[in-house]
Amino acid sequence: MFYGSVVWDPWLIVAQIVCIQCLYYLTLGFLMAILVGTRVSRLSLVYFFDYATITLSTVTGWCIIASFLLSSIAGAGFLLFLVERAKKCLDHAATVYIIHLSICVLYGGWPSSITWWIVNGTGLAVMTWLGERLCINRELQEIPISRLRSSVDRQTNSGRD
Structure with missing residues (x-):
């Protein structure tokens, strides 16, 4: 099958979404534990999902x-891998x-803080832009043909013996 041909696999897409979401929250939790956990007495879900905690003050x-x-x-x-x-x-x-x-809406209501929207909009832009850049760099890497040729040559030469 060609690399560019599109195969719609809903189970793969759902699995990718679940994996990326879980890895995102695991990373967020790890970073919150390091950066926020040292500043507060008890780290809770409020810091993850309540828009009021995202403040510049x-x-x-x-x-x-x-x-x-x-x-x-x-x-x-995570998008790259x-x-x-x-x-x-x-997407x-x-x-x-x-x-x-x-x-966030289920946890604390509709985010009414402009800071929340700016932080999450910036996060979306950074994740998208950097993910695309990383993926494009990987897609543009040369395919090592010399290794492929040497294995084909060995197979061809062994058939002549």
């Missing part, structure tokens, strides 16, 4: 913002943030 708020933005950079790496196609990066990154928005 406290050092803890800045640490939360840094955690979200660093998680989006890590998310680009799980999605592997530049043209699918926007998967947007899905991560739409699911995050849905959880």
Whole structure:
């Protein structure tokens, strides 16, 4: 099958979405534990899903913002290894943030903070752009033909003996 041919596999797509979402939250949790956990007495889901915690007026708020933005950079790496196609990066990154928005709405209501929207919009843009760049760089790498040729030559020469 050719590399460019499109095969629609809904189970693969769902598995990629679940994996990327889980890895995103694991990374976010790890970064929150490092950056925010040292500043607060008890780390809870409030820092993940309540829009009011993302604020520019406290050092803890800045640490939360840094955690979200660093998680989006890590998310680009997850796109590189799980999605592997530049043209699918926007779809998967947007899905991560739409699911995050849905959880935030269920947890704390509709985000009314402009800071929340800016942080998550920037995170989406960073994850998409960096994921596409990484995937494009991988797609443009040369395919090592010399190794392929040497194995074909060996097979051809062994058939002549």
